[in-house]
Amino acid sequence: MSDVEYRPIKRVFVANRGEIAVRVIRSCRDLGIETVLAVSTADRDSVPARLADRTVCIGPPAARASYLNMPSLIAAALGSGCDALHPGYGFLSENPEFAQLCVDNGLTFVGPSPHVVAEAGDKARAREIARSAGIPVLTGSPIVTDVDAASHAAADIGYPVLIKASAGGGGRGMSVVENDAELRARFSAAGSEAQSAFGDGSLFVEKYIRRARHIEVQVLGDRHGAVVQLGERDCTLQRRHQKVIEESPAPGLSADTRSRIRSSGLAFAQAIGLDSAGTVEFIYDADTGDYAFLEFNARIQVEHPVTECVTGTDLVRQQLRSAQGDRLEFGQDDVTTTGHAIEVRITSESPKDGFLPRTGTLTKWHIPDMDGIRVDSQAEEGYVVGPYYDSLLAKVVAYGTDRDDAIAKMLSVLDALKVTGVPTTAEFARFALDHNDFRSAGVSTNWIADTGLPEFLETS
Numbered sequence: 001m002s003d004v005e006y007r008p009i010k011r012v013f014v015a016n017r018g019e020i021a022v023r024v025i026r027s028c029r030d031l032g033i034e035t036v037l038a039v040s041t042a043d044r045d046s047v048p049a050r051l052a053d054r055t056v057c058i059g060p061p062a063a064r065a066s067y068l069n070m071p072s073l074i075a076a077a078l079g080s081g082c083d084a085l086h087p088g089y090g091f092l093s094e095n096p097e098f099a100q101l102c103v104d105n106g107l108t109f110v111g112p113s114p115h116v117v118a119e120a121g122d123k124a125r126a127r128e129i130a131r132s133a134g135i136p137v138l139t140g141s142p143i144v145t146d147v148d149a150a151s152h153a154a155a156d157i158g159y160p161v162l163i164k165a166s167a168g169g170g171g172r173g174m175s176v177v178e179n180d181a182e183l184r185a186r187f188s189a190a191g192s193e194a195q196s197a198f199g200d201g202s203l204f205v206e207k208y209i210r211r212a213r214h215i216e217v218q219v220l221g222d223r224h225g226a227v228v229q230l231g232e233r234d235c236t237l238q239r240r241h242q243k244v245i246e247e248s249p250a251p252g253l254s255a256d257t258r259s260r261i262r263s264s265g266l267a268f269a270q271a272i273g274l275d276s277a278g279t280v281e282f283i284y285d286a287d288t289g290d291y292a293f294l295e296f297n298a299r300i301q302v303e304h305p306v307t308e309c310v311t312g313t314d315l316v317r318q319q320l321r322s323a324q325g326d327r328l329e330f331g332q333d334d335v336t337t338t339g340h341a342i343e344v345r346i347t348s349e350s351p352k353d354g355f356l357p358r359t360g361t362l363t364k365w366h367i368p369d370m371d372g373i374r375v376d377s378q379a380e381e382g383y384v385v386g387p388y389y390d391s392l393l394a395k396v397v398a399y400g401t402d403r404d405d406a407i408a409k410m411l412s413v414l415d416a417l418k419v420t421g422v423p424t425t426a427e428f429a430r431f432a433l434d435h436n437d438f439r440s441a442g443v444s445t446n447w448i449a450d451t452g453l454p455e456f457l458e459t460s
């Protein structure tokens with residue numbers, strides 16, 4: 001594999017916003033790469049806009065007209081003399097058509113090759129790749145085209161099952177059904193919802209794990225065929241199938257399970273031919289101790305900082321280097337993990353209203369500098385949380401010598417944080433981190449809905 005073209009990146013077009021735009025600009029600067037940031041009219045005066053070397057307005061606030069507008073983004077990237085494009089996460093980051101469009105226009109896509117993005121975006125296909133690579137996969141069906149096929153598959157699998165959109169993402173496109181009547185009632189709406197949300201109505205059914213933990217493995221590859229894994233993250237604390245708190249390493253796993261999950265992550269990355277950063281997600285069944293492949297995300301993950309803290313790496317730097325044809329800066333034997341890191345997503349949501357996203361203007365925004373605390377954020381006083389984009393304001397990461405130390409550091413910073421103008425998840429995160437269930441690694445993905453939120457509402 002020595003015929004890989006080396007194309008040093010001089011200027012990156014950052015096709016995203018918010019904290020991940022800030023994060024990408026930082027690694028570009030470290031590598032001496034110039035940045036041009038795409039901004040909608042709502043983001044012209046944002047923190048990342050001030051950090052970038054220059055900005056190009058790509059459209060009005062609505063994402064469809066700006067951060068999801070492929071022709072506008074490509075034209076802006078080429079017009080500003082960029083030779084590469086970083087898609088961040090969300091928006092077009094997992095869109096194979098967009099990855100291919102970049103390549104066709106001579107822009108280095110800072111992510112996996114378009115065919116890897118395409119295979120990863122199709123959950124049913126990704127399950128096949130995992131199965132062929134000998135990785136445990138949840139019992140499930142291929143794509144089912146009608147309700148009778150779904151009903152047969154579900155009867156074989158055994159209820160409860162999830163009806164899942166193969167193109168789903170962001171925690172959307174999933175319905176738990178307990179029996180055949182529910183499946184028949186739900187099926188056709190699930191297809192239409194998937195069609196309108198993801199432009200693809202394909203569905204499959206999968207065994208639903210009642211007491212699940214979400215464990216995922218960070219993987220990294222280069223264009224010369226090298227792949228490494230950087231350990232696992234536990235992202236079990238979720239609301240609406242979306243993560244709220246993440247940590248690395250995952251607590252309470254046996255050494256054997258930890259090592260098998262990591263190996264499965266690496267095997268998947270090898271099987272799909274990963275040539276950039278990616279994340280292999282697994283479901284861990286807290287009742288049986290078994291784990292199984294869930295999906296593969298062919299992009300930088302929101303919670304990548306916890307892995308960076310415990311491994312001492314810069315994953316965005318590695319993405320940029322792999323994209324320009326460099327070899328990985330380290331091999332598997334060089335990857336070691338030290339200490340424990342926890343991330344809390346501070347979002348403008350009201351836990352008291354079932355984590356409903358809230359708009360408003362930040363009248364106060366203060367997170368003190370503290371030892372062992374990293375803050376990735378685009379927020380500042382006067383920042384307007386509009387209705388157009390997701391509700392993430394900041395990722396607060398605590399890094400400690402062990403889990404207790406990381407939790408203690410996180411509790412101190414959450415105590416000292418001052419935000420007014422919008423409700424946030426900070427207070428709920430404090431409650432959760434201090435809870436016995438969390439301390440004893442006893443939470444499952446339904447914990448917030450079943451236990452955490454009801455108790456929080458009672459005590460606050």
Ligand code: ADP
Nearest residue numbers: 089090091168169170171243300301302303390
């Ligand atoms: P991670 O897996 O990195 O934790 P999330 O599931 O929190 O990522 O998603 C990251 C961001 O991308 C969120 O803003 C989420 O809404 C968005 N997102 C992810 N996948 C999709 C998708 N298929 N369609 C729309 N938005 C998505």
Ligand code: ADP
Nearest residue numbers: 168169170171172207208209212214241295445
């Ligand atoms: P997305 O693309 O939206 O991230 P995932 O397949 O990764 O979709 O699932 C998101 C979350 O939904 C998981 O983290 C988990 O909490 C829950 N989930 C998904 N599949 C299952 C399953 N088979 N059993 C139990 N929970 C599941």
Ligand code: MG
Nearest residue numbers: 170171281295
């Ligand atoms: Mg997922």
